[in-house]
Amino acid sequence: MKNSSHGPAAANQGGQTPTLKHIVAALAGAGLIGASAGAWAQTAPAAPADAAEAVPAVVVVTGVRNAAKSAQMLKKNAEQVVDSIVAEDIGKFPDKNVAEILGRVTGVQVIRQNGEAGNVVIRGLGGVVTLFNGREMFTAAGRNLFLADVPVAMLQRVDVYKTQGADMVEGGTAGVIDVRTFKPFDFKDGVVSFAGRVEHRDKSGSYDPNLSGMFSKRWKTGMGEFGALAGISYQRGRYHDETAWVSPPMKIDGGVTGSRAMGRVMGNGDRKRLAGNAALQWRPNRDMELYADVMSTKIDHVSQSIFFVGDLPIFKGGVVTKIPGTNYLNTITHPGASEFTLSSTQARDDYSMGTQGALGGRWNITPKLMATTELVRTVSNYRQENPIVDVVDFSVKPMSAGVRDGGGFLDYPGYDMGKPANWTLFGLFDNHNHSEGRSTDWRADATYDFESDGLLKELSGGIRLADRSAQYIREKDGYRPAPAGISAATLPGMSCLSARTSGDYGMSQFYAPCHTYLLSNTDTIRKAFGSPGRSAEDPLSSFKAREATTALYGKAKYGFELGSIPVDGNVGVRVVKTALEMDGFSRNGDGAPPSPLAIKANSTDVLPSLSVRAHFRHDLIGRFMAGKAIERGIFGDYNPGLTLNTPTPTTDAVGSAGNPNLKPQEGINLDMALEWYFSPTGSITTAVFSRDFKNFIRRKDELETHNGVSYRINRPHNTTEGNLHGVELAYQQFYDNLPGLLGGLGLQANITYMDGGLSEMDAATNKMVTNTFAGMSKISYNVVGLYEMGPWSGRLAYNWRDKFVAEYNYRGLGSNLIVAPIKTLDASLSYKIGKDVTLSLDANNLMDSPYNDYHGVAELPRDIRRYDRAIGLSLRWKK
Template sequence: MKMKLTVAALAAAGMLSSVSVRAQDAQAAADKEAAAAAPMNAVVVTGVRRAAQSAQAIKKNSDEVIDSIVAEEAGKFPDKNVAEILGRVTGVQIRRSGGEASDVIIRGLSGLTTLLNGREIYTSNNRNLHLADIPTTMLQRVDVYKTQGAEMVEGGTAGVIDVRTSRPFDFKGFSSSVAGRVENRDKSKTNDPNVSGMLSNRWKGTYGEFGALLGLSYQKGHYQDEITWNSPPSQTVPSDPSITGPIDLGHSSVKGVRERYSANWALQWRPVREVELYAEGWSTRIDHDRQSQFFIGTLMLPTYQTQYTLFPGTKQIDTATSTGDLFALSSNQAPREDSESHQGAIGARWDVTPALRVTSEFSRVSSHWQQKFPIMEMNAHPRTIVGSTYVNGGARFDYPGYDMMDPNNYTLGVLIDNWAESRGQSNDWRADATYDFGDEKLFREASVGVRVAKRKAAYQHESQNFVPNPGNLPAVNAIPGLTCPSMPFAGDYGMNRWLVVCDEYQHANIDAIRKMYGRDGQTAPDPYSMYTNQEDTTAFYGKTRFGFDAAGVRIEGTAGARVVKTELDVNGFSLINGQQVAVNRKTSDTDVLPNLTVKAYLTDKLIGRINAGKSIQRPAFGDFNPGISLGATPDGLGIYGGNGGNPDLKPITGKNADVALEWYFAPTGSLTATVFKHKFENYVVRSLALETIDGRQYRMERPRNLNDGLLEGVEIGYRQFYDFLPGWLGGFGLEANYTYMKGHLVDGGKEVPFQGMSKNAYNINVLYERGPWSGRLAYNYRSKFVDTFNYRTIAAPVGPIDLIVDPIETLDASISYKINDNMGITLDVENLNDRTYNDYHSIPSNPRDIRRYDRVIGLSLRWKM
């Protein structure tokens, strides 16, 4: 009976498709549990507690292994985009750069699928959406699925992230909110605005009930990342090949500005209680201008006169002083990117009978991305360099007696004239039917559905981007407005500033610059970069919900299977026997993806859970590109460089099992543990391997299928508010989670690590809410991980090198004050601990770089009614 009531309530709330109904069940259950748990005279739970209570109920009542983050009130989250809030979810790790959280992985793996309101969403040539592009101001909640039901869109061996926005029927009547935020960033020294608003209303008329919602968001953010680095260790002393050290040292000051314009809208119409129709959409535009002010200083070459010292007890270079005709290069890499993504959907729900529900939906996604990316280089001509290869995780170097801020000390170098563009669109139709047999039956519910989707993607980039110095270029100081000082470093790593070609000058004068280098206009596309791919999928699923009692224990579960046929048509060009040849690959695969869930209600507060299933993850469209790019100059070993795609890739297959024990001892109190195991076949990684092409050896980087892999681990989560403590202490709460992972891939019979997987990760969030005050202190830790396996292959005694990242720790904080029922103010600090990012070449005493990021202080004012 409880299930029927929940479904009826959800139908009244306008949650339309079978996926949406199942996804929203727990939200309704949270409201009912809160009402049942509270005494008659209890204060209504709101804010932080209510959000935690809803998230806990979603996890408890879901069939799948899931973690959720719920808005404290409409659109109010403690972070400004989806990627950042996911960093506090059990089993999820993120990386931050470019002023915000970027990459998201689940249980150490990047193979995830992103959904928006249960529908697939992605960028033009990738499988998922860049989650930082979704502002939290338009969200209702975010669900992270570690397992997948048969009714869910296939894809995502790591998991599924479903981002849910509000609809007008979520509110009782008229609702509106406006939020303004100003951000101060310490390294970029800027104050940036963020503004958002939402209007929603519902009303009844002659033809039924109507609802409309509109949300708008604008974000602007400057940022500066400062990096100092060493090149991989090499044999730098000809008289003693056992001594190794970096040939080059360098700095990189990355600064940029990103503007995001986002909008979401929804219309709902319920002519009668049994029928509902809706239309909704989401759009975003991102303008991203950045520049990487790059400096390379060569420390050691056989032609230099060098004095050096070694780290005690090692054969590794510590410090060096070199004189001679030194190589020093200033490069400003200045990409400007514009991207747009849109999703629109129309759908309907019809309760044919009290037991039978039918839903149907059509959605369309379109996206476009383009980049203009000129790089201009200048050469400096110092005679002495003094360098230290390991200073606080990076490199320190200087040029005594040489002024790197004097344009007379530079000459123009090469021009690298890059551009790129991608487009994508998809049409997606699905229909579902669910029949409720009743809670007294063994098989209580049956669902069936079909989904047909057609997706296209295309990509191209420039040809002949490298333009050498023609030899007759003017002097640097003879070109007005050409040079600018680089951004200063906050840390002390020797040479603090140098001159770069101004990024504004590069873009404003790009045609004149091309003519100066002997080129007219933008070059045609590189045929080896061009591809057009079409992917057609047809999926059918069947699923049943069952339940029974066994020895006094209530058992509930689901069993189902999804059958997916994927047809891929890949078109591009490849290099065969020195000739450009058109390539077409057509493949067809059929996958059967079974899924089983079992929940045992051991007591009214203790739940045991078993989930098992199979999943697939298709490679990114760009990975199928048959084109290759080959370098023209060999390295010291006579091996050329190259990269490309792989049209023969197979989808990754995952066989997954989760076993969980969950104790819900209070509406906002739980202790959960999950043991998981994933077995993989045809796992896709980008890796280097030697290939012979037209009689030359190339070290080719391209995506490849590995034989198999294994990942296993455990997740532990704890949540509690300490209401039993006296006085103001009763406002404290704690959310903490820990994830342990271990695993490997098999490459040529050798076990290699998953790229990006930390063995240990945990979050500790101290919460407080009492009266008008609320706050949080959030600490995030992830242990070291392999960024790139087989990053370089250096001659003995060094051999293959992996790029490994040191542990990362992040501390954020916020405090809010509720001025009245309609207005509140929040002060928050991101990167409170001024974290650093350190990575190294295989062993810690061979560092690659250290990176420092902005500390962000934000002040927000929020109004609602």
């Protein structure tokens, strides 16, 4: 392949031109040379065949500087607006899972709970496609992969695409997250590595292992070159989360605005993840490569949430004080009240198993024509057992309560809240559900390189056929009230105490049913509540979906000179035909039996895209991107069935339903970027973006009457319109010119500003109103200090995101649920012992920062949540 006079190579003429060796080493470290055909197919450009023959396939990056250099090279050479995080070495990332890694990426925001980061949004939106080595990946009946389930031990890098090209898998209006793993040809020869880590969490008091190993080898034979890789990872994580909560505001004694109840949520769990991956590659000659790979993850997660509810004596003579200068409740006390007091253990046993296998290859048919193909099979299963037991205490007891440090303070001085005899069985929720997903995908692509200096540089096109199925079902009428007067002490094996609270929110411990007993002795619990056995499954919750998609794309790369400025890019279009069939159940009126219902929905979407890249200098690049993206609702959103809970003294009358008429969400995306790469590890980049949405999918509550009861029903809807706009700024540099030990310092910093929202008709005023996107912080930033000098390397990372609205019109009560700014500080320090062994110390949540949300104003809090601080010590060996 010839070098074009209009691309990045030509742009280097304005400055120092790196040697071929340096270019290849940088591309190799970034994973762009010698990758499997899965990387070539529709997501990344192929490496030139002559370059692959001229040098070893890939030299794996090691060290903080090289990881930063590789990530910067990926961003600079990408056709789209992309940010990447590259492994510093095999198994060496700054975090334990993919979701936590992404919290450092410009424009990406995460929420931590249950011992780790989980929820991920890009530029304030959750419409994210998750790929695994360029292939669509998902968890059970969902659309996306739960990223926290991917351990970092097997990762080469993670790419976050904020714009999409015609050759990329459709399905996300916010962006694409592509998780890339190592392949045998990524290494020059053979590699054996092992990593062991022990982690201590302060609130759970646990010491847990994290073990991983990988073997990779290449062989040259008379039949060509072969490569094989195998890896395994085991993680255990025991965690403790705690919450002090306050119920929604209302008028209480003396006209004060306060709450009806306060309480706790004490959560802890034991999560075990076992993951394995394997890959084979065969290159019979320079023009052909075949590969096979497989990845599988199994998660066993036993956990509990203990809810404590203490009603306040708000109309029974309690002494009330107000927060100075306000009419809001500060404290309430009573010498002896018989208010409703409840302890509820929600026990959960979650099991998830996901496997994806792929076969594929590439063939250089002629020096100008290359073809790739890939066949992928994905299987994912999930099930949950979720028994819940409520116990109550109506004894007369003194009470002291109030608002303290953003949460609810609740105490019963002089009364033993941990004594089983004080508690009575109240209710059983016999909950369970299971779901599964299957898919078979085939794709084929062809690329023709014109090898000319004309306007048209390359033509590519391809087809993708995907057959996806999903199904789900949950329990029906799982609630059973307890027979009157049965003491919790009659089931002695069920008696436990909650974990101690780390914050000062009143009582430290209280009685709670043991979650392990509930899971292991569910039948015994059922008998105590007079239940004949396991609750039946609810046909109205059930659905079986099959979705067939056919996607065709065409893309043309071009290049020309605008005056003295080289310009290149691509223009393309992707046409996607989607056929959805869903079998579910509906009910024709209150009290009618469920009747089967089949739904069919077909759509054809045309998704054009344009990329323009201007090389103002060898180190200064401008970009303009435009395109259309779609996002389909999750399968459950189309389920015609309406499921209603059984209203009880402790649960509201709520329900959920799908919307068979739901349309795909559409987004028109515009991005402009300017990127200055002033050194191999130094850059300043900025991007301005705009998103216009049509048929934006959101869920909202509406009141409906069923069987004479008013239920708050949650359904998905297509809103009228929406828009999002903002700007990102990122900076990276290593200060090599500083004297002595200071020369090891580096800095990464980024900030994102966003604004916009959804426009909808307000039913109360009959006027259009615009609200910001739920879950979107207008401002977020990261500051990461880096160090690498000799055998030492380190990282200190601070993340901050502005307040955001978690839910509008919370529970239909008129106020919005707002989350206060979130900040986290993490750190890591490594020392290389010889050339093969590295010792590392890392810490998360150093500041013990809480999560705090409130009902409209900070003086009316809902939750203060505190999570573990974790410290890990690890030893890595690589040969």
